[in-house]
Amino acid sequence: MATQDRLIESTQELLWERGYVGTSPKAIQQRAGVGQGSMYHHFDGKPDLAAAALRRSAEEMRAVAEERLAGPGTAYQRIEAYLLREREVLRGCRIGRMAQDPEVVADPRLRAPVEETFDWLRGRIAEVIAEGRAAGEFVPGADPADTAAAVVAVVQGGYVLARAADSVEPFRQAVRGALGLLAGLNAPAGA
Amino acid sequence: MATQDRLIESTQELLWERGYVGTSPKAIQQRAGVGQGSMYHHFDGKPDLAAAALRRSAEEMRAVAEERLAGPGTAYQRIEAYLLREREVLRGCRIGRMAQDPEVVADPRLRAPVEETFDWLRGRIAEVIAEGRAAGEFVPGADPADTAAAVVAVVQGGYVLARAADSVEPFRQAVRGALGLLAGLNAPAGA
């Protein structure tokens, strides 16, 4: 693999594990098996490399989500598939974690991929809900955009609760809770 | 105010703003207007001081939540009051933010207040939901503990979405979405 790619991948991993402030150039170089000069040859510095890593992580996350949301089944089933997808819960969300970091939030180049990912995700889930409503699967009443934001927030908050408890259980509870509430949107059978 | 208290308060603020990794002893001392020797006289070091600060923040957060959850009104109204409570959304959650930090999660003394806070909060909201169900206000069906976890997760995730967007709007959307879904639990009028 090319040196740039190894640097980007190492940075993706370290940002996930340790956040932006907690990730040093030296650690990146060591994990990538690359010398100092080499890193600064390919990238301007830590922010530049981090921006590249975040763009790539954002792409990957969108692809994984789209796989479930564009899958087969009713609107409810597609959202369920998204929520129940296999996750390394205790590692947290690679993208969501960045929103806690003041240096990421303060730097437009670093915040952009994070913002775009969640904008896209909320919009995409809102679409699915709107489709379910148009198909008569869901009762009207719940706003698609608001409901979508709640769904995404449950996942992000679930990560927080799980890490706080050092257990995946709160994440699973939150997801079950969300699915139970979403089931209330289903139109009465035979309607 | 006593020196210890000024140190603890400064640490609370800095942990909130910059997280555990991002908070240096020097910054704490400067904000507290206290010299180095003084800090190390009163506390063993950064972890010790951070533990004291987190315990205090946890207490404060529980008190604020309990105020709403023990207030007047139906179960739905009390959860609504909790969700709609005035918040400095873009600052994030003082406690939830700590769950992202690997050093906090790895240190039992630092993680304990975080875990206990969310355990308590989920349990407390589950109680309110169970009361609403027992009073016939809510239809049975949704599990109180799962639903409570979802409610707490919406708030924590809402913070993440808001900071990612650098706007309070996604937080408000998520809360509105959650309230819309919770409304589906209400027993049919006149039942």
Next chain:
DNA sequence: GTCTATATGTGGATAGAC
């Protein structure tokens, strides 16, 4: 109790040889 001095490592980067 509080202050200043000192110590050791790391963060983040530049310079210049190969």
Next chain:
DNA sequence: GTCTATCCACATATAGAC
């Protein structure tokens, strides 16, 4: 393109004077 040497500031403390 990659390596080593070097740089300055900061992180996190300890030592000992006052």
